[in-house]
Amino acid sequence: MERKSSLTVSTHLQEEQLIDAYFHDFEVFDDTLKNILTKYTYQAIQKRKSVELRVEDYEKYREILPSVFERNLDIENLKDGHQCLMYSLTWPPFATFLEMFNDQQFFVSLNENCQKWIRKFIDVLKAVCDGICDGTVSVNDLRFILKNLENFRSVVRQLNEVTINMDNFESIIQTRRKEIEKYEEVADHVEKLNRVCERYLGAKMKEMEKRPQKCFLHVGEL
Structure with missing residues (x-):
């Protein structure tokens, strides 16, 4: 004893x-x-x-x-949803912190700033999950998720606000992977075509290049 x-x-x-x-x-x-x-x-x-x-x-x-x-929290680098997504998937303890903050008694005892940031991360992650399911996730976000897929899985499992069947979700993610692979294949062909056209059209192609281009595309638009 x-x-x-x-x-x-x-x-x-x-x-x-x-x-x-x-x-x-x-x-x-x-x-x-x-x-x-x-x-x-x-x-x-x-x-x-x-x-x-x-x-x-x-x-x-x-x-x-x-x-x-x-x-x-690197607040200077958390100014938009994509930066918040990057932080949540690359800071190793994030999933554990999310699990801890799921304790409502614990959460309500936090100071206002901490609650604000947790809610912001959860809102971003929820929007990303919705975007994956309905095809509106940005190509930038999807690329980053696929590069950090295991971390993304760990984080999603701690999202109480998102009711997801993980088996179905995995299937959807793989569908999005195929879509972005096809998008990148097409983008590569377009780039090669641009080089050929530039070689033969010269000035006209340079004028076309001045037109604004989208920085972000949605998988659903591909």
């Missing part, structure tokens, strides 16, 4: 040290370690929350993870 108690105290101290290190030194870890530590820290807090974690301790730990989240 004494040995068990000693192990419990030891584990408790290790978790305390981990959480403190996580909070104060998060930025020095590489991305893989950040992801592992985020999951472990959250699990430690959840485990202790369900047993004998004191109210003041829970409040302290509940502040730690959102603070880490806010400290790592």
Whole structure:
């Protein structure tokens, strides 16, 4: 019994040290370690929350993870939906943070700025999922998702606001993959045709190149 108690105290101290290190030194870890530590820290807090974690301790730990989240927001590079999508799929701990913020009791205790950013990310991700399903996702977004597909899957699984049958969703994603591959094939042919035309038409082609072009296309328009 004494040995068990000693192990419990030891584990408790290790978790305390981990959480403190996580909070104060998060930025020095590489991305893989950040992801592992985020999951472990959250699990430690959840485990202790369900047993004998004191109210003041829970409040302290509940502040730690959102603070880490806010400290790592690169607001200057989160000015549009595509940038938010990029951040959510390339910052390894993002899916774990999203899982944590799904706890409504936890979410409502966050400060206003943190709630605002979480809602913004969720709105962007929901719009992207809708766009994948109905074919209006931008080519830029789709390309990025396909390059980070495993991360995208992890994030989507944590979206409570989106009711998705993952098997059907996977099928739709593969359909969109084929569509963008066809689009890129056609774009390559058009580029080759442009080069041929430029060679023989010269000035006329240069005039055509001055016409504005769309920066973003929708898969549904292909």
